Amino acid sequence: MPTSVTNEHPAGFPGGPRLLADVGGTNARFALELAPGNIGYVHVLPCAAYATLAAALRAYLGLPDVAAVAPVVRHGAIAIANPVAGDVVRMTNHHWQFSIAQLREECGFEVLAVVNDFTALARALPYLDLGEEKRQVGGRGAEPGTPLAVIGPGTGLGVSALIPTAAGWTALQSEGGHASFSPINETEVEILRFARREFGHVSAERLISGSGIELVYRALADLHGVPAEPLSAADVTLRALRGNCLLCDETIESFCGMLGTVAGNLAVTLGARGGVYIGGGIVPKLGERFDRSLFRARFEGKGRFNAYLSAIPTYVITAGYPAFAGVSAILAERLGDR
Structure with a gap:
């Protein structure tokens, strides 16, 4: 079902509005689902501003516009950038950790689903x-009835896939971003050596x-024998897009090429002829620079499987809050209404 982001008030769920959350290592995005597919009251809270996820969640539910429309929220679902196995969740790229059962009780939910963020995506x-x-x-057109893959660089590197079954789709709970990096040219060998220090x-x-x-960026500066400035990822990206720093542009080109290789590996591993999707917070900001980068050539560059991969479409996800639709579907299944 397509998802609209709005603050309108259609006929809602019998149990009232549902909380949806997409929690990354940097930001926690919250929303209310007022009725099937109707999502609104979106707020983005910085994780660093809150000691715990519960504190951030309570802060969102206490916002005047949210509290006015949903003074009580019984059902919620959280997508989080972390493996979810069992009751205790410890984030990889942030200090938050919590018990799902305790979080549900502390925040007053009857049902609280917690899943990996890329499973939801x-x-x-x-x-x-x-x-x-x-x-x-x-690439060309997606082949119906075949797996879809998704990979997304942001604070970390998320990986998942959607596998067709007789009963519908099954999302993989993958941590593929932590697979070992494999260089494919001499420059990447030197980058790997630098990283291993x-x-x-x-x-x-x-x-x-x-x-x-x-x-x-630091590895390439070392390789070229030039001083590395104390630049953030945003600084490197901005300079590359402005075209006023050759080293920054080389960094972004290397980043896109390495992403293409890993995305191609994912495609051949899963047989993802339904398409490979690029999510996360970095690639959408690159715009046309990404489209003309090494990404697609490296995606297809698998020797005898070049023709196989050249047919597979790759997509950049440009939706503002794409995980909300996925976590909504997961919660609906948990509640037995979808």
Whole structure:
């Protein structure tokens, strides 16, 4: 079902508005689902401003516009950038940790679903409209009835997929971003060597993420024998887009190329002929620079499987809050109404 983001008040759920959340390492995004597919009252809270997830959740529910429309919220679902196995969740890229059962009781929920953020994003993929919520970058048409894959660099590197079954779609609970990084040219070998000075294990996430952009920038500066400025990922990206820093542009080109390789690996591993989707907070901001980068050439560059991969479409997710549709579907299934 397509999802609209609005503050209108249609006929709602029997149990009242539902809380939806998408929690990353940097920001926690909250919303209310007022009726099926009708999502509004979106607020983005910085994780660093709150000691716990419960504190951030209570702060959202206490906002005047939210409290006015939903003084009591009985049902909620949270997508979080972390593995979810059992009751205790400890975030990889932030200090929050919590018991799901205790969080449910503390915040007064009858039902609270907590899932990995890219599991939720995978569930949202069939609902994304071409042109409005996703942009195609290369490939041909998606093949119906085949897996869809999603990968997204942001604070970390999320990975998941949607697998078709006789009963519908099944989303994988993957932590593929922590698979070991594999260089494919001499420059990437040197980047890997540089990263190994700091990290015992260099995963794909170490290089294909926000902090990864900063690490690649420092590695390339070291390789070229030039001083590295203390630049953030946002600084590197802005300078690259402005075209006034060759080293920053090389960094972004390397980032896009490495992402293309990992996305191509994901496509051949899963047989994702339904398409590979690029989410996260970094790539959408690159705009046309991403479209003309090495990404697609590296995605297809698998030797004898070049023709196989050249047919698979890749999409940049441009929707503002795509995970909400997925976490809504997961909560609806938990409540037995979808």
